[in-house]
Amino acid sequence: MAVPPPLPRGASVAPSARRRRRVEPVYYWFLLPTLLLFTGLVLGPALVGIFYSFTDYVGFGDWQFTGLTNYVALFSDPAIWDSYKFTLGLALVTVVLAQSVALALALGLTSRVRFLTALRSVFVIPMVISGIVAAYVFNYLFANSLPSLATSVGFGPLEESILGNPDLAWISIMVVSAWQTIPGALLIYIAGLLSIPGELYEAASIDGASAWRRFRSITLPLVSGYLVINTILGVKGYLNAYDIIKGLTDGGPGTATHSVAMKIFTGYSDGDYAYQMSNATIFFVLTVAVSLLQLLATRGRGLRLS
Numbered sequence: 001m002a003v004p005p006p007l008p009r010g011a012s013v014a015p016s017a018r019r020r021r022r023v024e025p026v027y028y029w030f031l032l033p034t035l036l037l038f039t040g041l042v043l044g045p046a047l048v049g050i051f052y053s054f055t056d057y058v059g060f061g062d063w064q065f066t067g068l069t070n071y072v073a074l075f076s077d078p079a080i081w082d083s084y085k086f087t088l089g090l091a092l093v094t095v096v097l098a099q100s101v102a103l104a105l106a107l108g109l110t111s112r113v114r115f116l117t118a119l120r121s122v123f124v125i126p127m128v129i130s131g132i133v134a135a136y137v138f139n140y141l142f143a144n145s146l147p148s149l150a151t152s153v154g155f156g157p158l159e160e161s162i163l164g165n166p167d168l169a170w171i172s173i174m175v176v177s178a179w180q181t182i183p184g185a186l187l188i189y190i191a192g193l194l195s196i197p198g199e200l201y202e203a204a205s206i207d208g209a210s211a212w213r214r215f216r217s218i219t220l221p222l223v224s225g226y227l228v229i230n231t232i233l234g235v236k237g238y239l240n241a242y243d244i245i246k247g248l249t250d251g252g253p254g255t256a257t258h259s260v261a262m263k264i265f266t267g268y269s270d271g272d273y274a275y276q277m278s279n280a281t282i283f284f285v286l287t288v289a290v291s292l293l294q295l296l297a298t299r300g301r302g303l304r305l306s
Contacts, residue, residue: 070277105186189223195222
């Protein structure tokens with residue numbers, strides 16, 4: 001059967017064609033269960049939580065409407081400000097480290113090296129390990145193995161566990177968070193690198209372009225779309241950091257590594273349900289705003305996402 005030619009630019013679709021393209025009602029019936037589950041398990045509880053953020057509800061019993069009292073108190077709470085500064089700083093530093101390492105590994109794993117398949121499998125292993133399990137394993141390494149090794153070689157700064165140092169404990173969280181998220185970013189970068197035509201590199205080599213010039217002029221522009229996706233996913237994941245912090249430092253020493261998520265969950269169990277629900281509402285708005293800013297900053301730059 002002959003394929004009809006494409007419509008010329010500016011041409012309109014006939015009413016009969018528009019009717020043929022109408023979505024069949026049966027598709028909506030398939031969508032209905034997912035919509036009901038999302039509303040009942042995600043949207044509904046979120047709206048209820050936002051409502052309680054305007055009350056003095058402690059998680060049970062009676063409550064009274066208090067308006068914006070919880071939100072006003074948040075902006076004058078030093079502990080809340082510290083948790084936000086720590087979370088945003090951790091997300092920024094970790095995403096730079098993770099994306100740099102993941103892209104470097106992807107470049108190596110798409111080149112002509114021996115045992116390529118085996119190496120790719122090894123580097124993906126951290127992706128399938130639970131965050132809390134990885135945190136407890138690294139907790140032992142940072143608290144025992146690393147100080148013992150530093151003592152044996154006479155390296156003073158690491159003879160004491162960094163988990164007990166308020167100024168260094170965040171490094172352990174950054175390392176473990178990056179270690180677990182690098183494999184996911186690595187797979188996306190590998191897909192992007194494999195989609196680049198080899199003829200571009202051959203032509204650049206013939207023109208005498210160095211390896212750095214090929215990376216800067218060919219590789220980086222053509223994987224920038226994948227970089228954007230990885231950055232957005234990474235920032236959103238690091239902003240919600242909880243399980244790794246729980247297993248490594250439990251928010252300590254003191255409150256030095258209290259993330260916003262940990263502050264929220266801790267508040268729930270301490271009877272500050274409404275107060276921390278207002279914190280969760282603001283944090284949700286902040287997370288969405290960060291994602292939108294990242295998308296707006298990269299719009300119109302020729303990003304390739306496929």
